[in-house]
Amino acid sequence: MPNVEQLKDMLDKAEDYTAKARDLQTFVAANPALPDQLKSANEAVAAVRDHIESVETRITDILAACEISSAIAELNVWVSNPNGDNAAAAAAFDKLFGGVAHYAAKLPPPVSAYAKVLEQIGISRFFTNMQDKMNPEGSGPHGRQLREVLDTIDNQFRPAPRNAP
Numbered sequence: 001m002p003n004v005e006q007l008k009d010m011l012d013k014a015e016d017y018t019a020k021a022r023d024l025q026t027f028v029a030a031n032p033a034l035p036d037q038l039k040s041a042n043e044a045v046a047a048v049r050d051h052i053e054s055v056e057t058r059i060t061d062i063l064a065a066c067e068i069s070s071a072i073a074e075l076n077v078w079v080s081n082p083n084g085d086n087a088a089a090a091a092a093f094d095k096l097f098g099g100v101a102h103y104a105a106k107l108p109p110p111v112s113a114y115a116k117v118l119e120q121i122g123i124s125r126f127f128t129n130m131q132d133k134m135n136p137e138g139s140g141p142h143g144r145q146l147r148e149v150l151d152t153i154d155n156q157f158r159p160a161p162r163n164a165p
Helices: 004-030 034-080 086-104 111-124 126-134 141-157
Strands: none
16 A cells, blocks of 8 residues: 555656646647647658668678678688688687577577577687687697697507617
8 A cells, every 4th residue: 555655646647647638638629630640650650660670680681691601611711621720610610600590590499499509609709719728739728738638648558669679
């Protein structure tokens, strides 16, 4: 149950609304076509909003398609030269998954369920970060650690040197 202050606030608002309604009635009386004009203006604004949203959707679709195309072009270069730039290929995979996420979100389930995961792969640069961590040639701590692990494994399986006669 509202207290006295809340009731006063409600009554103040009610007075404001009734005053605005009286003003509107005065405008309508002076111009009987005003309601129809306001309705037409509202419909025109809605139509412009729909067109803007349609253009925005088309632009994001085109940008996603360009992202996918660019990523595939970069990956084709990498495929033709497997000893090429693995970091660039990892970045291209991030871009590819980000672009595919856009279209996956538009498809029905179960494909649409993967859209957020695919999008997050692109946003977080998953493949780029993993390539950096898994690159034994890297100069960072992950590269050094991976080189040490690979050397240890290599030494464990390397045949022991034979004693010369």
